[in-house]
Amino acid sequence: MLRDITVGQYYPGNSILHRLDPRTKLIGTFLFIIVIFMVKTSPQYLLLGLFVLLNVFLSKVPLRFIIRGLRSIVFILMFAFAINLFFTPGTPIFRLWRIRITHEGLRLAFTMMMRLVLLIMGTSLMTLTSSPIQLTDGIERLFSPLKRVGFPAHEVAMMMSIALRFIPTLLEETDKIMKAQMARGADFESGRLLQRARALVPLLVPLFIASFKRADDLANAMEARCYRGGRGRTRLHELRYSSRDFLAFLTLAFLTAGVYVLGII
Amino acid sequence: MSITLKKVSHEYNPGTTFATFALKNLSLHIEDGEAVGIIGPTGSGKSTLLQHINGLLRPTEGELEVEGIHISREKQNLSELRKRVGLVFQYPEYQLFEETVEKDIAFGPTNLGLPPEEVDKRVQNAMERMGLDYASLHDRSPFEISGGQKRRVAIAGVLAMDPKVLMLDEPTAGLDPLGRRQLMETLRSLHREQKITLIVISHSMEEIAFLCERVLLLKDGELQLDKRVEEAFEDVAFMEENGMDVPVISRVMHELRQAGKPFVRNYSSVQEAAKAILKAAGHA
Ligand SMILES: Nc1ncnc2c1ncn2[C@@H]1O[C@H](COP(=O)(O)OP(=O)(O)O)[C@@H](O)[C@H]1O
Numbered sequence A: 001m002l003r004d005i006t007v008g009q010y011y012p013g014n015s016i017l018h019r020l021d022p023r024t025k026l027i028g029t030f031l032f033i034i035v036i037f038m039v040k041t042s043p044q045y046l047l048l049g050l051f052v053l054l055n056v057f058l059s060k061v062p063l064r065f066i067i068r069g070l071r072s073i074v075f076i077l078m079f080a081f082a083i084n085l086f087f088t089p090g091t092p093i094f095r096l097w098r099i100r101i102t103h104e105g106l107r108l109a110f111t112m113m114m115r116l117v118l119l120i121m122g123t124s125l126m127t128l129t130s131s132p133i134q135l136t137d138g139i140e141r142l143f144s145p146l147k148r149v150g151f152p153a154h155e156v157a158m159m160m161s162i163a164l165r166f167i168p169t170l171l172e173e174t175d176k177i178m179k180a181q182m183a184r185g186a187d188f189e190s191g192r193l194l195q196r197a198r199a200l201v202p203l204l205v206p207l208f209i210a211s212f213k214r215a216d217d218l219a220n221a222m223e224a225r226c227y228r229g230g231r232g233r234t235r236l237h238e239l240r241y242s243s244r245d246f247l248a249f250l251t252l253a254f255l256t257a258g259v260y261v262l263g264i265i
Numbered sequence B: 001m002s003i004t005l006k007k008v009s010h011e012y013n014p015g016t017t018f019a020t021f022a023l024k025n026l027s028l029h030i031e032d033g034e035a036v037g038i039i040g041p042t043g044s045g046k047s048t049l050l051q052h053i054n055g056l057l058r059p060t061e062g063e064l065e066v067e068g069i070h071i072s073r074e075k076q077n078l079s080e081l082r083k084r085v086g087l088v089f090q091y092p093e094y095q096l097f098e099e100t101v102e103k104d105i106a107f108g109p110t111n112l113g114l115p116p117e118e119v120d121k122r123v124q125n126a127m128e129r130m131g132l133d134y135a136s137l138h139d140r141s142p143f144e145i146s147g148g149q150k151r152r153v154a155i156a157g158v159l160a161m162d163p164k165v166l167m168l169d170e171p172t173a174g175l176d177p178l179g180r181r182q183l184m185e186t187l188r189s190l191h192r193e194q195k196i197t198l199i200v201i202s203h204s205m206e207e208i209a210f211l212c213e214r215v216l217l218l219k220d221g222e223l224q225l226d227k228r229v230e231e232a233f234e235d236v237a238f239m240e241e242n243g244m245d246v247p248v249i250s251r252v253m254h255e256l257r258q259a260g261k262p263f264v265r266n267y268s269s270v271q272e273a274a275k276a277i278l279k280a281a282g283h284a
């Protein structure tokens, strides 16, 4: 039941997107998000949409995988759509009793929805094509200039990779404890909100205890292997930019230019 | 009432790249009051099998009939089944969560909707059956008692639901020798004196021989063997071929037979075996 969660999932492969330097993908995604929020007109959205589809094609990740990621936020999408649709003031185009839909509302609802969809598709494309290790390596390298002013780049990256590493373990554990409590007659699926919240106690308490214990064990194991943080550590895989990354940045530059041009004509 | 499996198969994560068949076309029947041991290598589907018998997992193919309740692919309400069939998971102490031992054991019976007096009675009874002293333990925190006691408290939490069938997944894993022995004694008396049907997974052939009358060997989700314990452990070669072992007594008897001594059967306790050997040697 809990195994359907795909957020942050990695889809192993060897496509050009997989082989890009993680830093390129991180910066690229960041730029892409900025571009999304600059966009206003439909031709611009069309261009961004095509760009995302092109990347999906290049990544060789099945489209349904990315769609599945969208499914988990369907509720948020609908909510944002409805809010914008019904509560934007402007020239009404449709009216039924107190409900009023304006021209501006319709427009805003569509743009918001497009933005969210593009945002999710873009970022999940990044996580789908980079392993958690690559991503945290990339983050550490990107933030390492800040080490000089005391920012713990290595520690933050280490925390992230440990967190990512333990998500499946935690899901497995949740599944196990849930089953054990169900065997004692616990009911996690019915009842009102308050009852349901209370039903979570027998799940959460053991889960917290197990997590603390696991954290303690892991800390001991790391110390036993002389882990002392990032100073003086060398890496097995050094990150290096290649011509692929140059090409990727060039493509992004053209995309940004394209969006800009479509905006002024 | 009894337990019947008809061609039960279970596939985890069907239709994905992680799909695995954990049970393949399993058919078997367990009578009321039996004590059945399940053995097999890690990943052979033992835990998956137990979870089917109390409806935590549904078969992807085939069907089960447990204590008169039919289980198949279709979703259904199984609270009645959970009442009659108790399942103690591996390392059950990790499921403890309440402030006191008493409250934790009461979790199951309370979920059954029993009146408070009945719940109290059940808790005291379950603690007694698990050899836990009510007076000194009931208001302790389940997190500050010893490992062996935690395990007993967790098992008592299942017993308090008063199941007819008690299933345990590697109940002695991680206990010290004394804890193991005491738990084995307790489980045996539950079975012998209170006629509870026992289904136990264990990697210790000694424990299987001590507790069970019948043994099932699973391998890659398939039933490799279903025999009475003495018979099963006579065939040392077969057990070893399947990555299993036999109790030390059975091995001694096997060696004696190989040496041409006429020991026809295995003995379920060391004392019995010692007596037989002494007798054969002309000392008794
Ligand atoms: N929750 C699960 N999700 C996916 N696969 C599982 C799950 N539980 C067990 N499996 C797989 O099913 C097979 C049988 O597992 P299990 O029943 O736990 O075996 P055993 O208890 O004999 O060690 C194994 O291959 C295991 O990896």
Ligand SMILES: [Mg+2]
Pocket (backbone or CB within 6 Å): B043, B046, B047, B048, B090, B169
């Ligand atoms: Mg198991």
